[in-house]
Amino acid sequence: MYLDIITPEKKLFSGEVNSVKVPGTDGEFQVLKNHAPIISTLQKGTVKVKSAEGLKTFTIGGGVIEVLKNKVILLAEVV
């Protein structure tokens, strides 16, 4: 599953990941491989990315996530 974390100023993360946990407006949820297509807004919190290299966390001030066919795009606002 491929993840892009994009802010207005730069690309925070781009690469192959196993799972990503995001602070959705309706509660935190995790996206794994073959997740159903979803668009969700995000609230302030941390994004946890698990990949082959280990765990990475990003703090975001809100944003939106789109999952489609194992491609995850996370538009984030940095804090």
Add this chain to the structure above:
Amino acid sequence: MASLKEVRLRIVSVGSTQQITKAMKMVSAAKLRRAQDAILALRPYAQKLQEILENLSQSMGDAGGKYARVRPAEKVLLIAITSNRGLCGAFNSNVIRTVNRLLADKYATQNKAGNVKILCIGKKASDFYGKNAAVYAGNHNTLFAGITFDAVAKIAESVMADFANEQYDRVEIIYNQFKNAATQLITIEQMLPIQPAAKAADKAKKMVSDYIFEPGQTEIVLELIPKSLKTQLFKAVLDSHASEHGARMTSMNKATDNAEELIKQLKLSYNKARQAAITNEILEIVGGAEALNG
């Protein structure tokens, strides 16, 4: 003909001016690169946001929310984006001229009633409109010290709040759009109310039905619209910043060339003066020798 010393001094002075313009050109070229990178970095974000927004709002009809409400344009806010510094050709005067034209033509009646305000980003606009208290609505000149999305977002937020509580009925941005290093396109862009997105291709429609929406389609759109407005203003500021350096680079390049030309002419007249002086001296010596012989 000017004396030898005068010409020599002028050559030196034009030479040092040329050095300054050359240095400014180099600095602008470097800054232009960085400004261009910032525009490129914003593009994926802006595109994706626009894409999601278009997909969603298309299937929803016109539930654009409070920022899409079209009211008769009685109170207008113009956001004029200029630079903090001069020496960049017609860059700033183009913006000011366009704003003035808007005041005189499109918004003449509103202006007479004192209902047009101008928010200045950049010192050149605020220097110009600051004296005119009837239209001046403050400035954000410190922005260019280091352009961050946060800082621009704050301006956008306050403008959006003013629009929402009907302090303004329409907001337009006037800025130099960045085409390439040598071309800037003066642009008037309507920020608020939001204009309905141009009908995207049909493929967009199919996508919508497949998605899960959290919390709901409308809520997502309502949350994305402010983001897209902030992005729009941010893009305008970045474009203007890149344009500024592009314009400065071109005008400084021209100034350097002109200085070169001037130095060439001065050198010519210097050499002429020098030769004339030498000829004179020889004549004197020969004349003196003749007198001794005779």
